[in-house]
Amino acid sequence: MSTVCLLTGFGINADAELALAFRNAGAAVSPTHVSALQKDADLLHSYGILAVPGGFSFGDHLGSGMVLASLFRSELAVSIRQFVANGGLVIGICNGFQILVKSGLLPDVHETGEPSASLVWNDSGRFIDRWVGVRIDRPETSPWLSGMSETYEMPIRHGEGRFLFRDEDARQRVLDCGVATLHYAEANPNGSQDAIAGITDRSGRIIGMMPHPEAYLYPELHPVRRTHTSSVAGEPPILQLFRNGVAAALR
Amino acid sequence: MRIESAFHPHLPDGRSATSLHKLASLLPDITACAVIDVYCVDDRIQPDRIIDLVCDPVAQTGYFGRAARDTVLPEWTHVVEVAPRPGVTDPVARTLESALRRVGSNHLPDDPVPCRTALQYVIEAPTASLTTISACSKALYNPLIQICEIRERSDRTPLPDMYPHVEHMTIPDVQTVALDGLTVEELSRLSTERLLALEGAEMQAIQAYYAREDVRTDRQKHGLEAPTDVEVEMLAQTWSEHCKHKIFAAEVRYGDRIIDGLFRTYIAALTRELIKHRRDTVSVFDDNSGVVVFDEDTLVCFKAETHNSPSALDPYGGAITGIVGVNRDILGTGRGARPIFNTNVLCFGDPETPADDVPGMLLHPRRVLDGVHHGIVDGGNQSGIPVVAGAVLFDESYMGKPLVFCGTGGVMPRLTAGDPAWEKAARAGDCAVMVGGRIGKDGIHGATFSSLALDETSPTSAVQIGDPITQKKMIEFLLEARDAGYLSSLTDNGAGGLSSSLGEMARESGGIAVNLDLCPLKYPGLAAWEIWVSESQERMSAAVPPEHLDAFLALAERHDVEATSIGEFTDSGYIELEHQKQKVCRLSMEFIHHGLPRMKLNASWIPPDERGPWRLGETVAAGDRAGVAATSDTTGPGPAAGPGPAAIPHAAATPEIPATGRATGASASPDDPGVTLLQMLSDSSIGSREYLVRQYDHEVQARTVGKPFVGVEADGPSDGGVILPRHGSKRGLTVTHGVCPRYGDWDGYHMGAAAVDEAMRAHVALGGDPAQAWALDNFCWPDPVQSERTPDGEYKLAQLVRTCEGMADACRAYNAPLISGKDSMKNDARADGKVISIRPTLLMSLMGIMPDVSRRLDPAFRTSGDCVYLLGATRGELGGTTWDRLYGPVWEPSPRPFLEETAELYARFFAAAQQGLMQSAHDLSDGGLGVALAESAIAGRRGVHVDLAGVVEKRLPGERASVGGRRASRSAVVRPSHTDRLLWSESCGRFLVTVAPSDVAAFEHVLQDVAWARIGHVSAEPQVRVDVRGRARFDVGLEACVHAWHRFDRFLAGKEKRS
Known part of the structure; x- marks a missing residue:
């Protein structure tokens, strides 16, 4: 049985490297076309992890992640909630994060299923590909983050990554629950509120983030390897995220 | 029905700011601008369903049946709404219809559901007249593909509920063509x-x-019976220059030689000869791209195309179709290959050209640049294919037609379903x-x-x-x-x-x-x-x-x-x-x-000493000179004597100095070379273009180990891209380019050979194996067929012949087969009664093997005290260089590789790279040694101190007088000093490298018998300091270099006006 149900199709494009990241962490991965899951949402229950990769689903033509968010909301949300309640884990990266937030699955601190945050255009108005440092606060709140308390380097690659709460109440609630766990460590690259780079739900089992941990598969992929050899030798530290997820899913 | 979707007023979406910026230069009294998305949809659809799909409830509001603009910008004065013309692809509408069918409960009728989209620019410009707004709206849309509705606030005419579709017409009968x-x-x-x-x-x-x-x-x-229109049109397509490459296939009379087709003679014959000895080349010329062996299980393929004419008319559409088009070439190679990287090399007019200097029907270079760039961002990013290498060149001659070179590489397994995948x-x-x-x-x-x-x-x-x-x-x-x-x-x-x-x-x-x-x-x-x-x-x-x-x-x-x-x-x-x-x-x-039928063409070369510096719009008269090239005893080893570079002229007519102006070159060279350095770093063709490149996804697919930016602040230039075609293996593929159109002003041979050298040099600088590389040739030429419209066609064709010769000689010397190529031969624009022809341009793209990517090199200086070396020999070759463009004309030979020297150096360099003896490496290209020193210093945020006394200098063949003295009699051309040559000459085959003191002996041992000089050391001071024989020539602060380096980025971001 596969561990990871990895969504593909309709313009998702960072699926192959995310599959590799999970495989390298010991998981069996089933690339699954969105339409297959749409046809039979119960497929999900034979997996331990649902992974929603980055890309441009439906071109982001109606806004980033909008079409799949609508599809998740109207056709998959019930099954996904059930899946998580039964111990399943969910990860959304970049476009996948946008989908989870806009469908109301994240952060969902009010547990109403209504979107309480969004990801809008970067304050620069431009797409940007740049490596950033991401600080993880309270790693103990999510099985994805066990033992990860450093600052992790990886790239962001998005035009619409500015995290924004619906209102002050939503923000306060999230801060109170402590689910805003990933923050841009240095300069805020996109104007996100509270420099939020990623977030979990209250259970910690659903996680989403704009930066791409799966982009740092090998040490050689770090951009300044030749000038900072000491800091980036050896396995990319962020890969712990995938090992954590797989370990939790297999438990 | 019409649905409008707007971001909440406190959430500007980027587009609003960009539009405001675009309009502000034309409409000084504009105070605000907001952009609203408009969806026109068949009335049978529930508005709620549209709003659910297009409005993010947290950030946007959807408006049905009333105008969003009253809320978004209550003080608005005008609206400009832009929609695609009927029949023009509207990807957003296509997505909307697809989403309506695929998501949620499906109550859609089976027949197509008309969807159209538009962008509405809401403008607050209290004193602007409708005429002014109408004129300014041209900055927001392209009438070739879009329609535009404009309303003043007082105008109550509603905007359309639905934009027109293509009218359904009866099917025209097939016609015959008598x-x-x-x-x-x-x-x-x-x-x-x-x-x-x-x-x-x-x-x-x-x-x-x-x-x-x-x-x-x-x-x-x-x-x-008679030919049908279908047949005639098919023949026209199949026999077009675009598809048949008639000029490259033509028989060419060149001096007293008959060339049996440029493609056959210089490309096919060369490649067949080279691949006889190389088992790693699988398929050349026959397929949509060239296919080579990457490793025992994997093939890689590479192809580059141009999309110049479409980009001239609609830069965005031209570029995006260029990219997705060349992606399809890869997909259509063999029985299918997966695209894994994109490249783009862009040639534009100077984006800082005053608007009045742009001929009527042409788009301003800045607009072309922005549109093409946007097309590349959308085309590459949405496809999930990383942009890993490229270049941007600015030259006034590209105002006529921009050159948009789009390249794509792909991988395929050797076998699929049991058969070789490439067959x-x-x-x-x-x-x-x-x-x-x-x-x-x-x-x-x-x-x-x-x-x-x-x-x-x-x-x-x-x-x-x-x-x-x-x-x-x-x-x-x-x-x-x-x-x-x-x-x-x-x-x-x-x-x-x-x-x-x-x-x-x-x-x-x-x-x-x-x-x-x-x-x-x-x-x-x-x-x-x-x-x-x-x-x-x-x-x-x-x-x-x-x-x-x-x-x-x-x-x-x-x-x-x-x-x-x-x-x-x-x-x-x-x-x-x-x-x-x-x-x-x-x-x-x-x-x-x-x-x-095969064309027969004449080519007629005029050696440099019978011409002056080339100027935009100038015709190089060949008519009355036909035959001169054939009897060129006086010109030394010229074309009649077979391939070879032009000789140095000993005497010549005095060319005029072009009018003063940035684009044509001609400011006086500063007395202080430190000032020259900063001027070069701030030049748009040399300085950072991080603003543009950061917007390309360059690392999706997790293969890009050599990225466009290097160094401690990730803002230094790289010499090319390095990717991992196969996950799990450390074997890498480099992707580099060579393009030096100005070198062709002197002699096409120099441009051809130097372009190959530049691409190979960059491959070697990254740590690639010079014995394992393959090249693509892309020629973009002005019309080289003599006619009334093109009186200098024979000369332009001779430039093409000589470029082919230079390219072929260099590829032979480097054992680099040409596995695929393209040509685009009519890059002229006729506007306002003038012809603007592009500079003949050859782009070489090269991919090569890097055995282990953990050995790759980059330009950033690393450690104070590391020794700085200049490898390769420097010659008096300022013709066609950046220095010539900025301070010339110098009218002396442009750089070209001395192939025996350079091939030997590249082999030694690779040996040193494999042994890990270098801390940094940078190829010398535009701006020569001076710019390379600054770039490595910027990348590493480390100072450097060198003395040029020891630089290995060599004379050009036939050069008699000492460097700098030989053209003393030519008063109208600028005479560079000896220091100018040392610092700014762009002689081929040179590298700036650093070596840790502990590796110096081993490094110098590997370099026996090739030209090198240890010229200084990476310094602890944040200064770029250059001495000659102990005397300081300049000493420029690193911060000043960094500031100059990013000038063009600031200009593009609208943060700094034209220099």
């Missing part, structure tokens, strides 16, 4: 009227074919299947249009918008079909559409029969010939054995991709088409593919 008895003049006129772009002699060949007795008999048997052959009986988008009138005549000069009559139907998402789905589908063994053959639909793709594939089986009624159309009413030659995007043609057809079509359905069997491959020897139950085409394969 050729019988026409004179050659009449035939030429016919060609012009129908936009066939065929020459008189070519039209005569067609006329003669139809007059043949056997052809008449055969046609009568099939109910056909393909449609067999008689296979189904001809069209996959992907539908056919419309868009893109008709693209191939013939690109074979003509750009002028006021250029057809707008050749402009298209691409839809990367439709294509992305198609790529995933076809690669799965390949692995399942469903495909006999596969190719892309590019120029010439089906006529070209199926026409080519039919050669594999020996014929094809297609029913045009089966082709899926965007809207009814297309003539048969339009269906056959339309270049509508995102389409592939596949040959599928009948036993796999059902499975193939079912797989397409699962991937949300349209696929339709429209005919059958045959071995009849004919292309046979049916339309509306009538035979409309029966053309012999033999005639289509071999009936084109």
Whole structure:
């Protein structure tokens, strides 16, 4: 049985490297076309992890992640909630994060299923590909983050990554629950509120983030390897995220 | 109905700021601008469903039946609404309809649901008149592909609830085209009227074919007589310069030599000779891209195309279709390859040109730059293919036509479904299947249009918008079909559409029969010939054995991709088409593919000492000089004596110094070379273009180990891209470029050889193996055929001959086969009665092997105390360099590689790289040693201190006087000093490297017998300091360098005005 149900199709494009990241962490991965899951949402229950990769689903033509968010909301949300309640884990990266937030699955601190945050255009108005440092606060709140308390380097690659709460109440609630766990460590690259780079739900089992941990598969992929050899030798530290997820899913 | 969606007023979405910025320069009193998305949808759809799909409830509000602008910008004064013209691809509308069908409960009618979209610019400019707004709106849309509605606040006319669609027309009948008895003049006129772009002699060949007795008999048997419009259009497409490369195939008289085709002589022969000894080259010239061996299980392929004419008319659409088009070339290589990287090399007019200096019908270079850039961002990012290498060049000659070179590389397994993946052959009986988008009138005549000069009559139907998402789905589908063994053959639909793709594939089986009624159309009413030659995007043609057809079509359905069997491959020897139950085409394969008469052209070279510096718009008169080149005893080892660079002139007429101006060069050279350095770093062709490149996703797919930016602040330049074609292996592939159009002002030979050298040098600088590299050639030329319109055609053709010679000599010396290439030969614009021809431009793209990517090098200085070396010899070669452009004209030889020296150096360099003896490495290119020192210092944020006394200098062959002294009598040209030559000469084959003190002995041992000099050390001071014999020539602070380096970025971001 596969561990990871990895969504593909309709313009998702960072699926192959995310599959590799999970495989390298010991998981069996089933690339699954969105339409297959749409046809039979119960497929999900034979997996331990649902992974929603980055890309441009439906071109982001109606806004980033909008079409799949609508599809998740109207056709998959019930099954996904059930899946998580039964111990399943969910990860959304970049476009996948946008989908989870806009469908109301994240952060969902009010547990109403209504979107309480969004990801809008970067304050620069431009797409940007740049490596950033991401600080993880309270790693103990999510099985994805066990033992990860450093600052992790990886790239962001998005035009619409500015995290924004619906209102002050939503923000306060999230801060109170402590689910805003990933923050841009240095300069805020996109104007996100509270420099939020990623977030979990209250259970910690659903996680989403704009930066791409799966982009740092090998040490050689770090951009300044030749000038900072000491800091980036050896396995990319962020890969712990995938090992954590797989370990939790297999438990 | 109309639905408007707007971001909450406190959440500017980027587009608003960009639009405000665009408008502000034209409309000084503008105080605010907001952008609203408009969706016009069939009334049968529930508005709630649209709002659910298009409005993010947290950030946006959807408005149904009332105007969003009153809320978003209550004080608005004008609105400008821009929508695609009917028939122009509207990817957003396509997505909306697809989403309505796929998401949620489906109550949609089965017939198409009309969806249209528009962008509404809400403007607050209290004192602007309607006339002013109307003039300014031109900055917001392109009338070739978009329509625009403008309203003042007082104007109560509502904006449309639905934008017009293509009117449904009756299907035009197939026409016949009478050729019988026409004179050659009449035939030429016919060609012009129908936009066939065929020459008189070519039209005569067609006329003669139809007059043949056997052809008449055969046609009568099939109910056909005179040529049909379908046939004539197909011939025009297939025989276009774009598809047939007639100039590269022509017989060329050059001096007293006859060249039996430039392609055959300089490209095919060379490559065949080189690959005899290389087992790592699989397929050259025959397929959509060149295919080589990466490792025992993996093949890689690479191809570059240009999309100049479309980009001149609509920069965004031209660039995006250029990228997705060359992606399809890779997808259509063998039975399918996966695109894994994109490249782009862009040549534009100076984006800082004053608006008044741009001829009427041409777009301002800044607008071209912005549009092309936006197209690349959307095309590459949405496709999930990283941009890993490229360049941007600015030159006034590209104002006429921008050059947009788009390259793509791909991977395929050696075997798929048990057969070599790179082999393909449609067999008689296979189904001809069209996959992907539908056919419309868009893109008709693209191939013939690109074979003509750009002028006021250029057809707008050749402009298209691409839809990367439709294509992305198609790529995933076809690669799965390949692995399942469903495909006999596969190719892309590019120029010439089906006529070209199926026409080519039919050669594999020996014929094809297609029913045009089966082709899926965007809207009814297309003539048969339009269906056959339309270049509508995102389409592939596949040959599928009948036993796999059902499975193939079912797989397409699962991937949300349209696929339709429209005919059958045959071995009849004919292309046979049916339309509306009538035979409309029966053309012999033999005639289509071999009936084109060969052109005979004259080339006539004028050596540099008989010319002056080239200036924009100037004609190099060749007419009265024909034959001079053939008897060139006085010019030394010139063309008549065979290949070789031009000799240095000893005496010449005095050329005039061009008028003062940044674009033409001519400010005085500063006395302080430190000032020169900062001016060069702030130059748009040298400085950072991080602003542009950061917007490209350069690392999706997790393969890009050598990124566009290097150094501690990740803002230093890299010499090229390095990627991992195969996950799990450390074997890498480098991707580099060489392009130096100005070197051709002196002699095309120099440009050709130097472009190869530049690409190879960069590959070596990254740590690549010089013995394992392959090259692509892309020629962009002004019309090189002598005519009334082009009085210097023979000279331009001679430049082409010499460029080919230089390129071939360098490729031979470096053992780099040319595995694929393209040419674009009519890059002239006629505007306001003037001709603007581009500088002849050769782009070399190179990919090569890096055995272990953990050994890769980059330019950043690393540790204070590391020794700085200059490898290679410096010569007095300032012609065509950056220094020449900024402070010239110097009118002296442009750089070219001395191939024995450079080949030896590259082998030694690679040995040193493999032993890990270098801390940093940077190739010397634009701006020479001076700029390379600063760039490495900027990348590493480390100072450097060098003394140039020890630099190895060599004389050019035939150079008699000491450097700097030989042209003392030529008062009108600028005389560079000795220091200028040391610092700014762009002599080929040189590197700036650093070595840790502990490795110095080992490093110098590896470099025995090649030219090198230890010139200084990486310093602890944040200064770039250059001495000559202990005397400081300049000492510039690192921060000043960094500031200058980013000047162009600030300009692009609107943070700094024109320098």
